[in-house]
Amino acid sequence: MGPGHTPRRPRHPIRLAQVSLLIASLTLLALGVAITLAAPFHSGLFPLTPSSLAQARPSATATAAPTPSATPSPTRTPTPSATPSPTPSPTATPTATPTRVPALFVPLPPRSEPNCGLTMIKGQLRTADALLNGVPVHVWWEGSDGVLSLPSGEDPTKPDGYWDVVLDTYAKPGRWYVAVIDPQTGEHLSPVVTVETEAEPCEPTSGGRQVITVDFVLQAGEAGRPGPTFTPSPTPTPTLTPTPYPTPDGQSRTVRVPILMYHYISAPPPGADRYRRDLSVPPDVFRAQMEYLKAQGYQTIALRDLVYALTRGTPLPPKPIVITFDDGYRDNYENAFPVLRELGFTGTFFVLTGPIDQNNPIYMSWDQLREMRAAGMEIGVHSRDHVELRGRSYEYLVWQILGASQAVERQLGFRPEVFSYPSGLYDRRTVEVLRSAHFWAAVTTRGGITHRTEELLTLKRVRVRGAWGVAELAQALAYWENADR
Numbered sequence: 441m442g443p444g445h446t447p448r449r450p451r452h453p454i455r456l457a458q459v460s461l462l463i464a465s466l467t468l469l470a471l472g473v474a475i476t477l478a479a480p481f482h483s484g485l486f487p488l489t490p491s492s493l494a495q496a497r498p499s500a501t502a503t504a505a506p507t508p509s510a511t512p513s514p515t516r517t518p519t520p521s522a523t524p525s526p527t528p529s530p531t532a533t534p535t536a537t538p539t540r541v542p543a544l545f546v547p548l549p550p551r552s553e554p555n556c557g558l559t560m561i562k563g564q565l566r567t568a569d570a571l572l573n574g575v576p577v578h579v580w581w582e583g584s585d586g587v588l589s590l591p592s593g594e595d596p597t598k599p600d601g602y603w604d605v606v607l608d609t610y611a612k613p614g615r616w617y618v619a620v621i622d623p624q625t626g627e628h629l630s631p632v633v634t635v636e637t638e639a640e641p642c643e644p645t646s647g648g649r650q651v652i653t654v655d656f657v658l659q660a661g662e663a664g665r666p667g668p669t670f671t672p673s674p675t676p677t678p679t680l681t682p683t684p685y686p687t688p689d690g691q692s693r694t695v696r697v698p699i700l701m702y703h704y705i706s707a708p709p710p711g712a713d714r715y716r717r718d719l720s721v722p723p724d725v726f727r728a729q730m731e732y733l734k735a736q737g738y739q740t741i742a743l744r745d746l747v748y749a750l751t752r753g754t755p756l757p758p759k760p761i762v763i764t765f766d767d768g769y770r771d772n773y774e775n776a777f778p779v780l781r782e783l784g785f786t787g788t789f790f791v792l793t794g795p796i797d798q799n800n801p802i803y804m805s806w807d808q809l810r811e812m813r814a815a816g817m818e819i820g821v822h823s824r825d826h827v828e829l830r831g832r833s834y835e836y837l838v839w840q841i842l843g844a845s846q847a848v849e850r851q852l853g854f855r856p857e858v859f860s861y862p863s864g865l866y867d868r869r870t871v872e873v874l875r876s877a878h879f880w881a882a883v884t885t886r887g888g889i890t891h892r893t894e895e896l897l898t899l900k901r902v903r904v905r906g907a908w909g910v911a912e913l914a915q916a917l918a919y920w921e922n923a924d925r
């Protein structure tokens with residue numbers, strides 16, 4: 441999957457050159473290049489806000505009484521042309537060009553196909569005869585739940601030239617806003633397009649969704665005169681939980697860190713089959729393995745530290761190691777968490793939000809996870825229901841991935857950054873949805889310890905077998921040290 445999600449780069453210099461010629465404006469050239477160069481890998485400019493997204497499961501009461509007074513609605517009233525142009529981006533005007541307004545992103549009338557279930561906002565940016573890839577847009581929504589805001593245009597290489605945002609807000613009544621932005625400043629480069637949506641409750645599995653298409657056309661304006669609808673952002677960007685995503689510096693790196701994979705930390709029950717036995721590490725063995733790692737000088741890091749190392753070159757401690765736990769079993773809290781804490785270690789726990797929400801006693805509770813998070817443990821997502829994520833529809837993946845992410849966010853107050861594929865299975869679409877849901881990294885069950893910047897969403901791990909003791913763990917680490925270079 442590596443080539444499918446390399447960091448965003450300006451991929452269409454020829455297309456851009458054509459555009460520039462077309463418009464015959466040096467100003468635009470500077471602007472266009474600046475936009476493309478700065479197209480964010482995974483912009484943290486407009487983070488998904490925690491509480492504003494609807495619960496993933498639609499309920500009959502999902503459409504609470506609207507509180508129209510809660511958020512003043514940004515108007516699309518055209519600003520008079522005398523409005524001073526927004527603060528110039530420093531990179532856009534390196535040659536003291538007086539103004540950059542000749543480039544206008546003019547929105548075409550939005551087209552809405554009301555359906556039900558999920559909502560998708562999509563669009564294209566184009567000139568009269570060419571697609572413009574790599575130009576980010578800002579999409580936000582305002583309704584009875586407040587305001588949510590999120591980046592888009594994340595993949596400038598989509599073959600059809602579309603950017604899109606999929607949300608499982610279940611088409612609540614509210615307004616959508618879309619504008620082309622300068623990725624450096626977040627400032628709007630186009631008029632803000634407004635689309636009204638209405639509630640249409642239905643089950644997400646029905647496959648229906650509301651698709652709203654918002655296209656912009658880049659046109660040349662009259663030199664030196666601001667476009668009549670070049671409006672600044674009507675609302676400040678909400679930043680309820682700004683997650684500092686490490687903006688990649690563009691360098692490709694290789695970092696070698698073992699990521700251990702555990703499941704149950706308990707003795708297998710009597711009569712357990714070989715699969716269950718293989719997934720179960722008894723508490724005393726787990727303790728001995730952790731003490732061994734400690735004695736060998738290993739230092740635990742979170743997966744997010746690995747992300748920083750791969751994308752920014754942030755230094756890691758000597759002998760870094762990540763200790764992960766899949767499925768979120770209650771014995772992780774009872775038998776692993778105390779050992780980790782005692783040794784000054786951290787662990788990464790991938791939870792299934794479905795069973796937690798159902799108070800299934802086999803799994804850790806939200807309260808326990810809250811306590812672990814407060815103690816420095818990293819909490820990630822393992823989907824909602826541990827279903828295979830290959831060959832699934834977009835809607836289903838959003839349900840399982842973004843839905844689980846929102847459950848964690850609702851319960852624990854932060855947006856999870858790391859994901860573990862159930863049974864290690866994924867396909868291209870799974871990875872796409874993970875990226876749309878703002879996950880930074882994902883782990884597979886492929887063996888290995890060498891990680892590359894381009895493979896953040898397909899990280900390798902070292903599976904710890906149920907029959908292993910300390911010696912086997914040591915052997916496995918030594919094996920991968922040589923086998924995966």
Ligand SMILES: [Zn+2]
Pocket residue numbers: 766767822826862863
């Ligand atoms: Zn699992």
